[in-house]
Amino acid sequence: MDERPLPLKIPASLDEAKAIQEAIARAAETAPPVSLDEVRCIAGADASYSPDGRTVHAAVAVLGLPDLNVLERCWVSREVPFPYMPGFFAFREGPAIISAVGALTRQPDLLLVDGHGRAHPRRAGIATHVGFLLSIPTVGVAKQLLAGDAVEFGPARGSSSPIWDRGEIVGMAVRTKAGSRPVYVSAGHAMDLATAVAAVLATTGTSRIPAPVREAHRISREVRRSHITFSVSP
DNA sequence: GCGACAG
């Protein structure tokens, strides 16, 4: 039973990085999408950085549906392997997130990643990379657009507007909280846009950010604050 | 060439 995730190779050049992304984008769209009624738990992943910018702290929280109770938390810190460059975010914090998810006792049915999935210049954001390498259905949930545009839409929670990029719909701007700025949702790996949006709305209570991502964000900041290097907790 | 640019 080999459950170890494939490693995400850190590219030596931007051309190599683009080639990796193009291959992952093809694979992610080939994988059959999950159905939400086979999803019992949803995890969220996020990362924070040390003040000197040399260490990344990745965290993951697994929540049960439909009550959003925390089932498991996991985190891992490591040296930052890649500089921040828009479009190549996956190589910066993807490896740490993959390690954190891989160290969970039980793999989640679906993973929400802070960042984009298909709504990316090469249709392969961090959610796509992480999902493909872990073989877990993923959704990208971003606070800002990287590629494409969405027209303005209604202020009610649950309303949405497609993200268009170069003639195709690559994601959805979703109002998760009435009157607040939308979050930008896109399919990662083995995912469908409608399912992605449904998963985000199902895990969003009163906050703009889905509870699993919010909890992962909280953990990663706590880890940075307390200098914990590695741990798992139920 | 110019502007835009997840976290």
Add this chain to the structure above:
DNA sequence: ATCTTGTCGC
């Protein structure tokens, strides 16, 4: 993302 004070709003 991170460094930072006060401040506006629900």
